[in-house]
Amino acid sequence: MRSDALRRRELILRTARQLFAEHGANIAMESIADASNVGIGTLYRNFAARPELVEEVTLDMLQDVKSAAEQTVDRLGQHDLTAWDEFLETLIKLNLGALSEALGVQLPATVGGRIMDLQRTTVKVVNEALELAKQENLIRQDITGNELITGIGIVTRPLPRAFAKAAPGLSQRLTRIMMDGMKPNPSLHPATPAGS
Amino acid sequence: MRSDALRRRELILRTARQLFAEHGANIAMESIADASNVGIGTLYRNFAARPELVEEVTLDMLQDVKSAAEQTVDRLGQHDLTAWDEFLETLIKLNLGALSEALGVQLPATVGGRIMDLQRTTVKVVNEALELAKQENLIRQDITGNELITGIGIVTRPLPRAFAKAAPGLSQRLTRIMMDGMKPNPSLHPATPAGS
Amino acid sequence: MRSDALRRRELILRTARQLFAEHGANIAMESIADASNVGIGTLYRNFAARPELVEEVTLDMLQDVKSAAEQTVDRLGQHDLTAWDEFLETLIKLNLGALSEALGVQLPATVGGRIMDLQRTTVKVVNEALELAKQENLIRQDITGNELITGIGIVTRPLPRAFAKAAPGLSQRLTRIMMDGMKPNPSLHPATPAGS
């Protein structure tokens, strides 16, 4: 039953992540329980309160980013240059935007240490990948790991329905434009990078 | 008396817009009434329900964009090239991001015709301005009005607190990067524009 | 409407006090609302949360004790000796026991200043009445105001149903016995009074 329960916990986590991305921060705990095919009590047995669930989903997402970055560091280390574009693809597909929008609203101002820690190490690995990408001139020299991630995160946020409808494919286009803004082009902005 | 009532309605609208931008979608109707110094009943007399208020705020915002675009068309028509950067500045200052985030969540899937209409004419004027800007090579040839507006809208959305804190100035940096992505650079992407 | 609302608030307060005494601490907020013939929302508009309602009921009760004590001081001051027994009667009828049982469980460990204050002044007045009663040899010299009140409070608590049923009138009998324990009888216990 141990593994059974664990499987169920994972299921709830995945479901919650999906629903947060799809319906935003306001999704009711009961909807998450329903979509996971468990009773509300089971949801609460696994995640003592809403903020805890939000925290776990956040960690889950950060872990995905970190794993992708680690792979990218490996592959770029072996001069497999296709790795970089695939990394960006992965980040985009992770739906960081939808999630971070939903989660950002809810995370308490003072985020728990676990998130801070994982965020830190994640950014660190992303920075390593970035360093390698810069050496191959795959990206602007002044971009930081933080900027890369939040940049993709922000640009993949779901658009207001009205806009999304009026112009299908808009989201991908905007992503592309931001990626273009990160392309190497030393002449453009010697700029002072913000954040780390 | 008539104008008195009108003034009051405008006041509520402005207050709501401010509060939506500041506190997001979850702001309570009563808070809006309080901040407007009217009773909740008066708020509801002016806006029959929350979605209607949201709709009006959206229209208000679109109108601002349209007005700015109109001025820009005028000035660019007279070859006042500083007008373009000022237009972008204005769009950024309008806080489109914060607002559209708050409003986007709430607008019903089937947005009222009024919004669609104003959006259409707004985009049209923006496209005119854009056309002039392209002639002056102030912006990439393949950017559409819709992309410009939503691009600025999306990139000026408030960041999750955790990120914002970790890297102050990040938001401006991301805006800059997206603007860079829109800079004229014919070589980069002959791309097929999406949306209109 | 102002006075209407006030009347309603008082009604809720009275109802809550009654229900706390009758059904104990666990009575649901909704039951109180129902019994008051108001919606649950109205209950919460008047008392922002359960502890606030509990506090108000407590203050209401203390005020009753204080008023009774004040009258008693007046009457004893005029050597109306029947006042004392009537005071005790009143305290008993106030149902202090049922209430304090219900309320005691709920009041936070650190009771709000308002309760502390009113309790202090109440005990003070009771002590004045007590002083006069002692001069007339109506009560043991070593009894304090605090002891008188909590003594009556504790002995009028509702008995477990099983006992109450087995012996109707038991509660009154116990009250009587405790009152007997407070009768003047200098020989019995020169005891050191506890508390104040």
Add this chain to the structure above:
Amino acid sequence: MRSDALRRRELILRTARQLFAEHGANIAMESIADASNVGIGTLYRNFAARPELVEEVTLDMLQDVKSAAEQTVDRLGQHDLTAWDEFLETLIKLNLGALSEALGVQLPATVGGRIMDLQRTTVKVVNEALELAKQENLIRQDITGNELITGIGIVTRPLPRAFAKAAPGLSQRLTRIMMDGMKPNPSLHPATPAGS
């Protein structure tokens, strides 16, 4: 094996009794299971539902009173007069008050026959002890067994925190006063005893 199971049941019972006295009626079943070092399932195998556990604890408590009374009858029968005060001490130490408060709230209006029966026989034995005590003039002639037990029970109930804090030692003082009220003093109240 049989005795093993029995031992476990007794352990749960003792634990529950302690927790009821300590934390009141609201203690959760799971806390009782935890404190007993058994799973919640085991608790429910031994006591089919909360009221049953409450009933068993009540019986346990009544049995203690009965045993103490039986000893007292024996000793008083041999004119060991110290037995009486020790009996009172024992009743006080049994923490009848805390328990009966917790249990009283929960016992269904129609208490099971087992409780009624044990209560009856308990009161009977207490009455025998009382008879002997009266012959030795250790207690008022008009006190009944029921009154003695519930009197001690009620006066040893835990006081609301606010009062307890304001006056440490208050509880013992009140107990003493009630005991004083039961001291032999034929002149005081020829009163009609209530209950049996």
Add this chain to the structure above:
DNA sequence: TATGAATGAGAATTCATTCAT
């Protein structure tokens, strides 16, 4: 038989909306 995971009814609280004054 012991365990602890699962369940869902119930409790406190919030907030959009309606209604009496």
Add this chain to the structure above:
DNA sequence: AATGAATGAATTCTCATTCAT
């Protein structure tokens, strides 16, 4: 027409009890 009190549905969370292993 303005006000703010009243309403109740929706939401978060708890805990007694059941059930699968």
